[in-house]
Amino acid sequence: MADDLKTRKTTVEPQVRREQSLARTQAVPWLIVIVLLAAAAWLGWRAFFYHEEGDPVGSAMLAFEKQNSLTVFSSRFEVVAESEDRRGIMGVDLLKSRQAAIIPATVEYRLDLSTMDRDRFEWNDSNDTMTVVLPQLRISRPNLDEAEQKTFTEGTYVSRDASADLARNNSRQAERKAAEFAKNPEVLALARQAAKDAVRQNLAIPLEVAGYGNVTVNVRFDGEKQPG
Known part of the structure; x- marks a missing residue:
């Protein structure tokens, strides 16, 4: 058992x-x-x-937190410079030469995001609209592509020193002209519009992901009147 x-x-x-x-x-x-x-x-x-702490402005600022500067537009164009060199003895010009140059130049337009504090953002909860006021664009120093320049030199004899002086003078002149062209109202308007589009895109998507839905982002620069 x-x-x-x-x-x-x-x-x-x-x-x-x-x-x-x-x-x-x-x-x-x-x-x-x-x-x-x-x-x-x-x-x-x-x-x-x-909604993260119910703070859409904080969410918008977070989108720019890791970017101190944002390049929004780049313009490439050609500038023409022309210089003349005279060399002689006792005030008498014996050698005269001239050089013209066509030099490509590039200028970048940037937004300084380090100044984007809460005062530059405004949230309208009634119509889900974010208004952003941007600082003025910063224009970079022209970058001359001298390796791609085209030169035309005139003169019976152009010494090495004369050639170096002509090239140096043309570079200075080209940089000055490029800086002036970068401030052309039409080019500047294109850069400002590109900046607005970039900011809208950089804010609309993060705000939507954060749970604020289909947000309207209005962007303007310091000194511009608010639309409507």
């Missing part, structure tokens, strides 16, 4: 352990599904209902 009970006990215990192990194995996929559903629900709430 005792042997029979011992045999039955030995048979039941492995069976119980197998059932417990099977139950744990079957429970694992359900736990994974529950965790995934909870994560999806949290992400959905975060995307569509949660």
